[in-house]
Structures are given as C-alpha cells and as structure tokens.
Amino acid sequence: MPAPTIVVVDDAPEVRLLVKTQLRLSGRLEVVGEGADGYDAVELARAHRPALMLLDVSMPGRDGLAALPLVLDASPTTRVVMFSGFDQAGLADHTRRLGASAFVEKSLPIEQLVDRLVAIGTPAGADVSDAATGEPGHHLGGRTEDGATGNRDTGRPHPDLELDPVLAEHLERFREIFDDAAIGMATMTLDGRIVRVNRHLVGLLGDDADALIGTAYADLAADPGPVLEALQNLRDGGSAAQLEHGLADEPARRFNATLSAVLDAQDRPLYFLLQAQDVTEQRAAEAELHETEQRFRLLVEAVQDYAIFMLDPEGHVASWNAGAQRLKGYSAEDIVGRSFRAFYPPDKQAERHPEHELAIARREGRYEEEGWRVRKDGSRFWAHVTITAVHDADGVLVGFAKVTRDSTERRRILELQQQANERLRRSAAEQAEFLAVTAHELRSPIGVLAATAETLARHHDDLTAQERGDFAEGMRRTADQLRRLLDDLLTASRADARSLGLAPQPLPLAEQLRAVVTSARGSHPQAEVVLDVEDGLVVQADPGRLAQMVDNLVANALTHGLPPVAVSARADGDFVAIAVHDSGSGVPADVRGRLFERFGTTTGGTGLGLYIVRALAEAHGGEASYQVEDQSFVIRLPRERGA
Template sequence: MPESPTIVVVDDAPEVRLLVKTQLRLSGRLEVVGEGADGYDAVELARAHRPALMLLDVSMPGRDGLAALPLVLDASPTTRVVMFSGFDRSGLADHTRRLGATEFVEKSVPLDELVDRLVAIAAPPGGGAPPAHAGRDDGGATGADGGAGAAGGRRAKADLDLDPVLAEHLERFREIFDDAAIGMATMTLDGRIVRANRHLVGLLGDDADALIGTAYADLALDATPVLEGLQALREGGGAVQLEHGLADEPARRFAATLSAVLDAQDRPLYFLLQAQDVTEQRAAEAELHETEQRFRLLVEAVQDYAIFMLDPDGHVASWNAGAQRLKGYSSDDIVGRHFRIFYPVDKQSERHPEHELAIARREGRYEEEGWRLRKDGTRFWAHVTITAVHDADGVLVGFAKVTRDSTERRRILELQQQANERLRRSAAEQAEFLAVTAHELRSPVGVLAATAETLARHHDELTPVERTDFAEGMRRTADQLRRLLDDLLTASRADARSLGLRVEPVPVDDQLRAVVTSARSSRPGAEIVLDVEEGLVVRADPGRLAQMVDNLVVNALTHGRPPVAVAARAEGDAVVVSVRDSGPGVAADLRGRLFERFGTTTGGTGLGLYIVRALAQAHGGEATYQVEDQSFVLRLPRERGA
C-alpha cells in the first residue's frame, strides 16, 4: 500500500489546526508531519520535512503567510503550498498564485471538501483527473477570473450552514465594509492589502486586483509615518492616525486611521485601514485661513490693536485710541507709568517685562502671547510685539509696542481642538468597534460550524478525548457568540435610547440565584458566594436585571480571583447589589474609564461594564466601582412597600 502524501498545517488558531489535523487523520489520505503557528514555523517545517503539501494561513503574528510563501518555496521547492484564509479570495487568490502558491482555499469550505482538494493537489501528474472543484473557487468560477458573482455564490453556500441570525450579521458586516463612504482595507501584519472596498479602489484610481498584496507604505509619498504606525500597532498601540501624500500623486493628501484586530491574548491578527482623500479639504482650509487672516487684519487694525511707544526704560511715552479701547486707560492715566502695570503679579515678580525689553534691545524684536491686565483688573489673552527703535546714529530711543486682543481666537482654537479630539475619539471607537466585531464573529462562527459537522459525521470515529475537546470548544464558542450578540444589541439600543424596558416588580433573591446558578454551570468549579437580604423587590426589567448582574459576575470571574461574593441589601429607597472578587482590585489608572465603551478591552468586545451602567441608568439607578472594598455596585429603585 503506497504511503500517504505528507502535509504540514500552519495556522495561528489552535482550534483550526485541531479541526484540520483531525479531519486529515480521519480521512487516512494525507499524513500530517508537522504543525506551526506563524510564518517562521512554516519556513523551518518546510526545511525540516520537505512535505508534499503545506496548508498555510495568510494572516499570522510574527510573519504572515504572504511573507513566508516565497521563503517556504526556497526551502522546499517541491512543496505545493495551499493558502488557507478567512479573507475573501477575490484578488488575493491570484496574488498568492503569482507568489508561487498552488491553490487558495477559504476557511469557509467544508472540511470534507478541503481534504478532497488537498488530496487532488498532492496527486502526482497523470495520477487521475482531479475532482470537479479542483482549481476553481467555491462558487464554480475559475480561480483566475471568478468575480463578484462567484464570491457572492460562495458566501451564500457557506452561510447556509450558519445560524440565520449570525449569517445576517456577517452579511451586514460585509455590506458595511464594501459600501462604506470612506476607503477601507484589511491588511496583513506586514501592512499588505488583502482586501479593499470600492471606495478605496476609487480613491486610488486602480483596480482591486492590482491593490491586493500591495504594501500600503508603498502608496505613500513618505513611507516612514506609515511604517512607524504599523510598528506601533504591532507593539500593542491603539489606533494610529496619520496624513500623507501619494507616491504617484504628491499633491493629493490622504488622512488614514490604522487599527489592529486582536486575538483573546491582545495580539494583533491583522490590521484595518480607513482612509479619506482630504486634498480638497486641506486646500479649502488653507484658502479659508488666508481669507480669515486678511479679514482679521482689517478688523483688528481698526479695533483690536494697541499701538504705543515706550522709552528706553519701559515707561509709556505715547498712547493711541486702540490702546485706550483695549486696555481701558486714557492717555492721562498711563503716560509716564512703567508698562509692567499691564502684566499679572507673578510676571511682574519674575521681572518678565524687563526681560522682554532686554531681548528686544539685543535682537531688535520680541514677540509672545500671554495674559495681560486691563485697568479694571480683567484679563485678556494678548499677542504682543515689541520692536527696538533707533535713531539715525543707531542710538536706542525707545520701543514700539503692538498689542492685539487674541482672547476670542484662543477660545476658538481651544473649541476646535476639543472638537477634533471628539472626532478622533469617535473615529477610533468606530474603527475598534468594527474591527472587534468582525474578528469576534468570523473565527467562532467558522469553528462552531466545522466542529458541529465533524461531530455529526464522525462521532463514532473520534476518540473520547477528541469528542470531549470538541464539545467543550462548542460550549465555549456558543457562549462567546451569545454574549457578543447580546452585548452588541444592548449597546446599540443604549446608544439609540431604545432599550424598550418592561419594568415590573422583580424578587431580587430569585433573580440573583438564577444568575449564580448559570455562572456555576458555564464555569465548573467557579467559587461564588451569594448573600441576599430576604424580601427584596426592585422595579426592573427581569431580563435586563439578569444581564447586568451576569456581566458583573463574569467580569469578576474573568479578571479577578476566587471566591466571588454576590450580595444584595436594602438601602433607603434603593436596593444595592454588589459583586466583589478576592483579587487586588482595579488599578488606579483604569478606574476612570471602567464604564466607557471599549474602556478596558482585554479580549472580547469591551462593552460589558458600559452596558451595565447604561442599563442601570435607564432604570433610574447607577453602577459604580467602590475603591474601599474593591466591589462593583449596582443601585436600583426599590419597589414601594417591599
């Protein structure tokens, strides 16, 4: 009996490697001789085993599949590399073939079909006709020219096996990406584009296939900011914003936001790009700025300029009408007095006015902005220019001093900075929301569907350990999806103020016992102590009350130490529910943003505590963190008479 062809499986997700290895073993048609988690492993495994096949993931930490592919073929030229990816194959498949890949397979393909295709690829030339699907994409079109229609058919086939709700969510996320009004792309950890939406393709004036595999830094006029931003993301930084010109069109300006999609250990899996052409905006801003400057000069020359002379020692020697309007002194009030009178007391003590004159005397001119005082003691923000004045013989005869009231301009700049900061935070939140949601759905849905199919078809063939591992994996994945969908829906409704609460009297004891029982069931061995005062009744939506307490309990079990104490007591017109673990508590630098959206993301959506506070406030209550006893506290209205 001939030996089975050898294969190496390289993917950063242990669950994916387990599924593929198990299916290959069950088929008995291919022998797995090695497995790896990144591109570095791929090259070493190719060199060590020279396998007939390698199944290679596209996006992995350290070195991605696109970077590893040529190195694998250098190490083992006879190895046939099959790229395996959760990204759509459109454009990416052709690019990987140009790099030397034999085939490109999406992770949504059924495992039985995956094995068939791998066996067909491993078959020696002339060893029989390959299966009908070999060399074709999942929708039936050839890999070289299968367009949007084929991709759509492929997605529809894969999504038929998914829960309808999840399939609907996935399709919505695809639509959001493809139809977004800004340019968007997903990139490998090396910064190469693997998928671009229509808007980005239009902005760059290229076709989608030409962009696939292109390093985004190569598109920039100056690649340094892009490369530095990508490195910051790889090192664990947050969203990076930058602006750059285009290499082939230097006059155009692009504003880009780069963010990382992270795994459960906060490691970057791939990058998300959002880009906009701001060329016209910057030109309009420059034109507006120039117009504003001319207008401001005209107006301020009439109303806002104080122009007067100082003698060589700093005493006021002349005074104009603009100075009187700005500072409140008449000519009789001020002429002959030292100009330090216009400065706050601290500046006078520092002899700052004399320092200004010394610089103007030495360098010919002095300019600054700072606080000045009017006659009535009120402050204004002044732009000051002091120019040394010399006679024909070069002897210093005094100083010309021009002061302009810039208080309003300063206020506008501060407001603009605040507005820009709000926009930046909003853009970063949206980018993180999209990146987190896309990642959180894609992997668990694929794993859950494939695991269920493997158990259904090969239950009796699996070892007891494999069945136990698969069952536990399905439970964790299903719980992860349920929590994700609950959190997303609740956060969306909270933002839209459309929670639709059904408030009624709810016995606290029954509700908390149900939550604790559920938590113990989902986390065997969890130590949870319940202490509830008898007879407590709150006015709340039962389901939302359970969701709030469940989020707090899961938060304590996930980030704290056992045992976890859940307690409830009456306090005036309120019922106070507290959840406390036995760990060291929340670090001081995190407390201020505990209940913000994505405020403390360490795997998952980062919405749990945000949802607790939003639901509590919707009930007329509040959610807080008490530093004294390191507990999370939920305060809700108590049912009258209870």
C-alpha cells in the same frame, strides 16, 4: 502501516472535539493526546513525540507562538501545523520562521483540514508549504490570494461552508461593518500591501478592488516617505499613526489616513488596518475660511482690538489711543508718564521681563511675543505684543512703538482645536481596535458552528450518541457566545446614541437573579456559582437589561476571576445593591481607573462588557462600581417603593 500520530492543542474544547472526531472518522491519523495551552503542548510533545501537532496560535497562559520553539526542542521530528482565526499572511510567514511546517486558518472546511494534515504528515508532504495547492504561502478555506476570506469577486463565505441562514445572517451583518463603512478601509500585510478593501475606499481611489489587491499603500501616496515611516514605526511596536498625504496620480487630492496594527497575544503585529478619508474639500474650505477670518480680523481689530501707543526710551508711556483704552482700561490721564511695567503680572515684573523686551528691541530693532497682560481692574488677557524701536533721522533712539492685541479668544479656539484633534485620534484608534477585535472574536465560533453543522449533516449515522450530544451542546454554547457578543455590540451602540429604549417595571429580584445564575451554571458546569438574595427585594428595572447587566458581571468573574463566584443582593436605602464577587486576586490597581470605560479592558472579548453594565445602570437611575475592599462589582438600582 499504522496511521501517523497527532496531538491537538487548542483552548476551545469544541474545536478539539470537532477535530478529534473528524480525524477518528477519517481513520488516517491517530490522535494520541490533546491540550488546552502551550504548556500542555510542550508536555505532550515530550511524552508522545507525535508525527504531527495541530497548535492553536492564540491561547491563555502560553500561546502557540511561545510554545512552538519549545515543542520542536522537545520533539524535533514533530511537524507543527499552526491553527489560527487570523487571516494574515504575515503571521503564517512568522510561524514558518519559528519552525512550523504549515499555517492553517480556522475557516478551512474540516474535511479539507484533515486532508491537509494527512498530506503534511506524509514524507512527501514534508517539503510542501501548502499541501492542497503546492504554492508556498497560499491558504485554504475560502481564502483568496489577496489574503481576504471568501470568494474574490463577492467577499461571500466559501461555498463549502454552507452556513445555515441564521449563521449566515450574523456573518453578513458583521462583514457589512467593514464593507459598508462610510470611511475608506483596508487591511494590509506587514509590508503595507493591501489584501482587502471596502467599497468606500475603492470609490475614493477611483479604481477597482482587483487592481488594488497587492498594491503597496505607500505607492498610492504622492510622497511615500511618511507612509513607509509610519508602517515601520508600527512594526517596531509604535502606536497608531495619523497622517495626511496627496495621491501619486493626483497630488492636489488630500487623504487623511490612520494606520494601526492588530497585535497577537505577545503584542506583535499580525497585520495593519487602514482608515482613509478624502479631505480635499475640507482643506479647501478651511483655507478659504482662514482667509476670510484673516480679512475680518484685520478689519475689526484695526478699529477696536489694537492698543497702539508710544514709549519713551526708558519705557514710560508717551501716547495713548482709543484702542489702548478699550483694551487695557486706562484713560490717557491714568497712564501717560507711567512705566509700561504696569501692564505685566507681578511675576514678570519681578523677573524684569519688561526691561528685557526693550533691550532686545533696542538691539535688534523689534521684539514680538505672546503672554499674559494685566488690565487696570486686575483681570488678565492673552496678548500678542510687538515692540518696534523708533529712531530719528540721525539714527538716535527716540522711543518705541508698541502694538498690543487681545488674543485670548484665538488662544481658546486653538486649545479647543487641539482637544478636538486628540478626541478624533482616540476615536479612530478605538474604532480600529474595535473592528479588529470583533472580527477575531467572531471568526472562531462561526467556523466551529459551520464545521459542526456540516459534520452532523454528513456523518450523523457514523457518530455515537455521545458525540452527537456533545456536538449539540457545543453548538448551543457557541451560539450563546455569539448572542452575547451581538447583544453587547447592539447595546453599546444604543447607549452611545442614547436610545436604549428601557421598559422598567417592578421585578422580584430573587426570581431574576436565580435565572441568571442557573444559566451561568449551565454554561460553566465546572464552576461553582452561589446566590444569596435578601427576601422580598423588588427593583424598578427592564427585565432584559437587568439580566444583561448581571450576566455580564458573572461572565466577567468566570472569565477573569476564580470560582466560586457569589451573587448577592441587599437593600441599600432607596436602592438595591447587587454584588458579584469571585475568589481571584482582584483587579490590579493600574486597571481600576478605566474598568468601566469603552474599550477600557480588552483582555479577551470586545472590551464592552463593563462599559455596558455602567451605561445600563445609569440609564435606570442607578450606578455601577468596583469595591476594592471586598473585590466585588456592585450595581445599585432603584428599589420599588413599598418593597
């Protein structure tokens, strides 16, 4: 019986090479086509009507989720297996609802992947959700039933992966970002159930990790309502939510929780990320501080900061105290007998706001507000004002008691607190996005390296010389990708800490740029990268950081623009201008303002590349910018004197 046919669709050529080769070596499935995006998938399905299709979830242009229904329309008998670097059960459920036969993580050992595909491609495997276990919704490749990747008790990689020491060190260092974070963190399903939890959160909740896995986070809250509402808002496409709640078994303990969604290529949530802090002591300290401030303010303001005086029924000043003189600048001789309208800005006088205040106080007995008031010298202050109607024994209105307090400083503090809270919210959302994107960026190259190394080790003699060479080149490119990601993360961290540790020296610019361009040509042999450097240019720069800046701009042009990519350098007064230009349509206007911000652009990668370029340029005494007129990114660095 001929082997079932299969089509492999993935935007990473190394992944396609690895899967195709392993399938050929197995002899159990026949690869009849391969593609790089969802458009290819539909055409291949229509042309070959294969028994199986291995379809990547995240691809440029049209991703696997968008392509899946179209593939099934083109070839209804094809069994589609979704292939993804995300480890979220909700995504697997979603793909099955769209018609997928199975969902496989890229961390699955390659030989197990072949077994899985063969099982699904057989008539008996058509009705099995998980061909390896027979359990619907269970995923392979070292993933435990809690939804996390790794052994349940240690969180280590699956032993079948047998990572080499260097790769294992990279994987461990990034896992520690989650596991050793000084804030409680967990990943949750779309239903809000915890599937992975770090040590800090386990300690905060006073439980063990196994007991928390599968627990609905809302059940841990004293009032589940706000948590459920926040989760529903995230499912509906809302932004990250920050809320505070007590614990179900300890209502007095206060938790500050930030919930955010990790989205797929079509902005649909894949899973949720939780960050939690125990703020019980902080809230108690704030309450105590607030009480202390209240007592102190009452003591001080009663003596110095209250203006207490009387008005007659028509609003003329009838009495004046020392506090009023200090606050408003008028002496008793200056103000007694004059209308209290003198204390209001001209616009409020024109609106007859002072008379409006007296009318309310006369009708309701009291009026209170905060607003701007004017001193004798014309300066303004933010005032808290209380006006109380005063009646005699017969109930006849004899005037008004007016108490004014300067609240300018309190208003300023409230504004500062609001700004600080907004910065905290933005920071929490950035960190959540950063961790989610970093985890996704690492999973695919690490899986490719591990599986490629394993294939070479087990099947070295079975591979052709061409295949061995292709594997070696693929491992080199993947290692370069990991190195660039690690360099970006470390540089961004040091830039934030102002500890870049530059060692600038005179550098012949042509030689430095030639090395960067040569490396880019090796990594992208199909792309044209040209170099044009003015003779004799020498810059004062750290050689490693200079290469990192230019490499980031060239990689950005190759990823988001179109070849050819031109790298040029010209003298610019006391500076040297290094420009990188591609042949694409340029940066959209709505993106330009945040190009160099941290996480300003995250369409593939961590969103740190341009942020790092600007930070390094400024650390050298230069600058980085985007020139709209010629659609180029420009770095200006100090020129070596005499050069």
